[in-house]
Amino acid sequence: EAGVAQSPRYKIIEKRQSVAFWCNPISGHATLYWYQQILGQGPKLLIQFQNNGVVDDSQLPKDRFSAERLKGVDSTLKIQPAKLEDSAVYLCASSLDLSADTQYFGPGTRLTVL
Amino acid sequence: KQEVTQIPAALSVPEGENLVLNCSFTDSAIYNLQWFRQDPGKGLTSLLLIQSSQREQTSGRLNASLDKSSGRSTLYIAASQPGDSATYLCAVKNSGGSNYKLTFGKGTLLTVNP
Numbered sequence: 001e002a003g004v005a006q007s008p009r010y011k012i013i014e015k016r017q018s019v020a021f022w023c024n025p026i027s028g029h030a031t032l033y034w035y036q037q038i039l040g041q042g043p044k045l046l047i048q049f050q051n052n053g054v055v056d057d058s059q060l061p062k063d064r065f066s067a068e069r070l071k072g073v074d075s076t077l078k079i080q081p082a083k084l085e086d087s088a089v090y091l092c093a094s095s096l097d098l099s100a101d102t103q104y105f106g107p108g109t110r111l112t113v114l
Numbered sequence: 115k116q117e118v119t120q121i122p123a124a125l126s127v128p129e130g131e132n133l134v135l136n137c138s139f140t141d142s143a144i145y146n147l148q149w150f151r152q153d154p155g156k157g158l159t160s161l162l163l164i165q166s167s168q169r170e171q172t173s174g175r176l177n178a179s180l181d182k183s184s185g186r187s188t189l190y191i192a193a194s195q196p197g198d199s200a201t202y203l204c205a206v207k208n209s210g211g212s213n214y215k216l217t218f219g220k221g222t223l224l225t226v227n228p
Binding site for chain 1: 118146148155156157158159160163165203205207214215216218219220221
């Protein structure tokens with residue numbers, strides 16, 4: 001079974017630029033998560049989708065971050081404009097549904113904002 | 115708001131030692147607790163999951179215990195090997211209505227020296 005795919009793996013941008021990350025979850029997984037992991041911290045949930053609907057985006061900085069999962073499969077996370085403090089690893093995860101015990105994580109995208 | 119603390123932040127041991135990683139959480143009304151492993155540049159891999167009704171789970175050289183009433187969990191690694199070197203993350207799942215959220219600790223960076 002293919003795992004969660006993410007691209008790009010690495011991205012370096014200057015502050016105030018925009019950037020987008022892509023995630024393809026495991027086939028058949030209804031729930032998709034985006035996490036932000038700052039160096040030395042645990043992952044923090046940014047947004048959670050159930051199919052193409054948002055379940056929780058309470059920790060998403062909505063003035064600069066946006067995410068979508070239009071067809072209920074792939075998802076994109078965008079930052080515009082980026083700030084220095086957005087430097088982090090952005091992890092995508094998926095699970096069968098909201099109550100599933102296990103989330104499967106992708107390798108992450110490491111973002112550096114200069 | 116759930117808070118998860120992991121002690122120690124870093125641990126360095128010689129190969130062959132048995133070791134214990136600690137995790138504590140503030141809200142004991144959890145659905146389950148999970149231990150993850152994170153290797154540099156890679157996503158998270160689930161090691162052990164303990165349901166709220168369980169006391170411990172074992173997988174090979176790993177044993178995780180849960181004391182929900184005191185808000186504590188430990189991960190015991192027997193006969194450590196250099197390949198065990200990684201960051202170990204503890205995460206608890208709380209039920210927020212129909213939304214089950216994972217809250218992570220900051221992790222313990224383990225180095226096993228040959």
